[in-house]
Amino acid sequence: MSVSTQATIASFGGKLLKLAHNSSTLGCEMKFNLYMPPQATNNKLHKVPLFIWLSGLTCTADNCSEKGFFQHGASKKGIAVLYPDTSPRGIGIKGEDDAYDFGTGAGFYVDATASPWSDNYKMYSYITEELPKTVFSEFDQIDSSRVSISGHSMGGHGALSLYLKNPGKYRSVSAFAPIANPLKAPWGEKAFKGYFGEENWQKNGAEHDSTELLKQWKGGDLDILIDVGTGDNFYKQNQLLPENFIAAAKEIGQEKGVNVRFQPDYDHSYFTMASFSDDHIDHASKYLFA
């Protein structure tokens, strides 16, 4: 579980730590970033909560750390931010680097069941188990009982599906431009077919599809914040399908618990996240400091 520190960067009064560890789940070295706000001290009576950010296709831990501006809000509120990578790296599986939307940089936050991916492509277990355990073990300034989750695009799918699959594990969830119904979207179909195999992709995929999971939701009242830009080309190409997620919320009587804000003209880029990151930190804060 040992973590090495590759850089310590001052940011908004706190420190952005560039870290690496050997992941036993994924079978490779994994880099990740952790923002420690100025409120994180060695006083064990005043630990800080954690906001986990799941990035989208092609991203590493760095993109959102540099362009998302979550440190701005997290610094004010006193929240640590964890930026994981988006897939195992350098495994050496044939074809893993062939496409931007499958393999390297495209782990889709599932545990693959199909060969040759099933030995290493286990981002679901890595994000829900190994990585947070590693972080809580190494950084006892962070309160393991107060964790929220959010993400963008593929990472928005990850945030919503991890939240809906694990009632009580996360205090809140939000997303930017999530792939909200991957079973019905080209990106999701390709990833699920690859990681679960042609025979099982719909059955296994349903267990990671946020719209399908929402239909089965047995937890309490929801309060999910989602931002989608109307200028987002992937929204226009039906990769995101937030309307299906909204329809599922209505189907289960949770329409008041799913707040999808269609932001006029905003696109799929980090400019959108930067513009609204404070809102998502505020949303998480309501639950992390409740």
Next chain:
Amino acid sequence: MSVSTQATIASFGGKLLKLAHNSSTLGCEMKFNLYMPPQATNNKLHKVPLFIWLSGLTCTADNCSEKGFFQHGASKKGIAVLYPDTSPRGIGIKGEDDAYDFGTGAGFYVDATASPWSDNYKMYSYITEELPKTVFSEFDQIDSSRVSISGHSMGGHGALSLYLKNPGKYRSVSAFAPIANPLKAPWGEKAFKGYFGEENWQKNGAEHDSTELLKQWKGGDLDILIDVGTGDNFYKQNQLLPENFIAAAKEIGQEKGVNVRFQPDYDHSYFTMASFSDDHIDHASKYLFA
């Protein structure tokens, strides 16, 4: 003077415009970015002021647009932000792409007098004359009478020297990690020798060296904000020399007018600019809305 729009990106309630024009001063196509805050409308009685941001070595117009977070403050205050490029591009002079600190991406905000650079490397004239004229001509939502200037590293040198050389042209100036005394710094010596020639570099360089210009300052009371990180490796390597600038301010009795904040642990990166960009927008606002 015609400007083409290559992209329009929603950002903090306004629009970041990616623009290009053919520069007659530099003899090449130049890209630049312009952030129009939400307050910029066609109401000619309520024009918005302009904050010019000069970037550092190797940067284009994009780096600070993506990572500097100036749109956050500019959006709240109602200020347009102009992000120019840092040198002519693609001129084809032998050696222009050989080093990160001379030639392409390293125009140093001077007009070169030595061959073969003197035909195109005229960033001083471009930034003080052609580019703002082009912007004011194309975007009449911007008030040409209210302009502030700021920048980072080489661009901090640019902001300070343009301000000190042109009393009254800019309402205010600030800088991050400026090369404050280029005549005494390796970066400055290399650039001035290249652009002015071995014989004239000290004499011509003195006309663009902020510490030398400050000693000659005949304007009124100064109010210059400068942030320098104590973890900045280029500060440690004596490329920036803010102490010399402070000493010059004392020499002319303007020590109260030069506020150099040494920010503990902060480095030379955009993480530092993002952390304090609001302060620099606030500083400019005092004068842009006076």
